[in-house]
Amino acid sequence: MTELNFKGKEFVYNHHLAVPFRPLVPHPEKGIGPVALDGNLVIHGDNLHALKALLPLYAGKVDCIFIDPPYNTGNEGWCYNDNVNAPMIREWLASNPIGIEDGLRHDKWCAMMWPRLRLLHELLSDTGSFWVTLDDNEIHRARMMLDGIFGESNFVACCIWHKNYSPKPSAQFFSDDHDYILVYAKDKLTWRPNMLGRTESMNARYSNPDNDPRGAWKPGDLSARNYYSEGTYSIRCPSGRLIEGPPGGNYWRVKEAKLWEMNRDNRIWWGEDGNNVPSIKRFLSEVRGRVPQTLWEYDEVGHTQDAKKELISILKPEKAEDVFITPKPVALISKVLDLATDENSVVLDSFSGSGTTAHAVLEANKRDNGNRRFILVEMEDYADKLTAERVRRVIEGYPFKGSQRTELLRERLNWKAISNAGDLVHKVEAIENLHGHEYDRIKKEVKDGELIVTGEKTVEERTDGLGGAFTYCTLGDPVELDKVLTGETLPSYEGLGAALFHMATSHALDPAKVREADFYLGAVAGQHVWLIYKPDLDWLKSPESALTLSRAKEFAATAPDARHLVIAPARFVSQKMLAEQNIPVEFVPLPFALYRIDRS
Incomplete structure (x- = not known):
């Protein structure tokens, strides 16, 4: 590349x-x-x-x-x-x-x-x-x-x-x-993008000339524009007419066996007299929407x-x-x-x-x-x-007095739009039916070669609010992990835990899973993450903040078949002893900068 x-x-x-x-x-x-x-x-x-x-x-x-x-x-x-x-x-x-x-x-x-x-x-x-x-x-x-x-x-x-x-x-x-x-x-x-809604004019192109019980359909081209190795066969219509394949004839976009399978399911249209070039019946009931x-x-x-x-x-x-x-x-x-x-x-x-x-x-x-x-x-x-x-x-909502206008449609009146005036009228009528109750009036005007449809609502004092809530935040001081034990920065348990959890797992912390009293942060892909920490410098320097053998056993017992990562300021048990006793716990020293993972 x-x-x-x-x-x-x-x-x-x-x-x-x-x-x-x-x-x-x-x-x-x-x-x-x-x-x-x-x-x-x-x-x-x-x-x-x-x-x-x-x-x-x-x-x-x-x-x-x-x-x-x-x-x-x-x-x-x-x-x-x-x-x-x-x-x-x-x-x-x-x-x-x-x-x-x-x-x-x-x-x-x-x-x-x-x-x-x-x-x-x-x-x-x-x-x-x-x-x-x-x-x-x-x-x-x-x-x-x-x-x-x-x-x-x-x-x-x-x-x-x-x-x-x-x-x-x-x-x-x-x-x-x-x-x-x-x-x-x-x-x-x-x-995949979401499909767009279909218009009435799009649906009006579907009909049901053969009264198919699956409903309205329209023909889709079966001919292939370019060479397709498995679409080089000739086709005999129900009327007996032979439509030649290449050279000089048609390429088809499906295999021959697939064509006859679809024909048995009445998904091929040969024309009313059975003599047309075949086309695929595309049913309106099977159309998901409009591709953007x-x-x-x-x-x-x-x-x-x-x-x-x-x-x-x-x-x-x-x-x-x-x-x-x-x-x-x-x-x-x-x-x-x-x-x-x-x-x-x-x-x-x-x-x-x-x-x-x-x-x-x-x-x-x-x-x-x-x-x-x-x-x-x-x-x-x-x-x-x-x-x-x-x-x-x-x-x-906000203070407002006057006529509040919302543009609902703007359509340039070129020859194509005029030729399909019926579609345009249907579009405007659909807007009126869908949004008419939201406004005092729906205004339609032609200006500078454009049809503009606007919903207008008289507002005496203030607009209606949409509802909802939000939290406004700024950014706090950096969590510099190598300064935690000096006491220069002592972030909250969840604040520090969120940073460490992401650094260790590349996943976001789920606050609902955190159990601060148990020093538990959460789990990803069969690995549980623990943080022995309190935002208290004296406590961090005490034996209470260390990983011990008994504490390691307690952590492992919560999920014996899983791996456990324990982040702590110190430990009173070696990794070798943990391995000898088959305790699936790995110690990581705090500050975590000593254990930082480069995921580049």
Whole structure:
């Protein structure tokens, strides 16, 4: 596989391993509802450190990752701030922010993204998917990095988002009217996107001319476009007509034996007179849904102009410039959620910006009574006053007086749309039937060559909130394990245990399995993990904190056929004695830095 090389890659390749664990510190007054680290989260802090902080609880548990990183246009003013111990990288820190004249801006972008993508990959579940929006500045480099991290075989699609509904008047050569959405699976063999709903016009193409008891069907082509070695036979129709195979005749897409097997099951259509080229009957009852396409139009997933208007209507800033400059439409992320989540999925956005992902998750839960959870990470100062504030207002409702409008359909009136006017009318009628009760009126208008359908609701004082809760967190001091025994840092039992459990097993700690009084953390793949620890320096220096023979026997007795890993400040029993007595216990000294596993 072709590999992407960039300046600084050798210094950042395993930098995610050197990033210290930092605990999540809740701020109850800034969230809504009780503190719950296993619920919705908004985290203020460097996203590299935040992702490392999430590993102990969420490694391998995130179902959908959506990120909208800096596009690196040269005009965003983003900074490279990673604490990489290399002279060249140190020089980069002095040249912030990164602008259009920076000859290394693409290298810096890759160096910034690489360790974050490594951690995101580790957080993603085996059946999860990863989505990232970009434009032409970095799409090609991102594709090569993701091929290297996820594996080229796990690339799923590159979707095109048509984000503007009119050309940019400032464009010099072409108006850039689209962005990209790269899609990768953790394992493409186990992941499939959800099927989309079918329209009435799609279903209307099915009929039942032969009164098949399985219901309506439509013919599917049996001919193969290209050579197929087992599809080179001739076919005799029920009427007696012979349809020649190659050379000069048809190739078929199924084996001959399969064709006649399907014919016996009445799944082959020969025409009413039995003289047609055969086709496969595809039954509507067996159609799962509509396969998603890679072209996403703004009338379906929103556009940039309306995304900013929506954000302004929620936050009511004194000046429009005070809000996030490039928010994504809720409809765009809703489309991702429709394709990539179910009612109980965990959704992560580590470049959360204006908080659109949380808004989309809350809307999705409202629609289907789901229990999706969001995790947002934002490092900028506006994490509280913009990102979290939007989430608060969307949950609780916000002051508003006037007509609240929600765009339900935007369709360009080209010749194709006019030719299928009946389909368009059915689409509008379906919207009215589905959403009419939610609004005071459904407005339909044609403007600038587009049909726009809008739901309008008169609001006198405030909008209705979507409901929900979230916990607002910052990042605590690093858990520097080699300083535990000096007393410089004494994290909580669960905080230290979560970090050690993940480092030892590469899995997230399940807080429900922890028994602090018994020094038990949990089990993975037949191995039980124990931590003899209390956040008390005098206790840590006492004999009570050591692994003894009797304690080892107690631990092993809980699961005699399993392996047991015991982390403790000291031990009064040798590994040799444990082996001689067939006690399946392995001692690991605390600090765990002496036993750190490199999983690169």
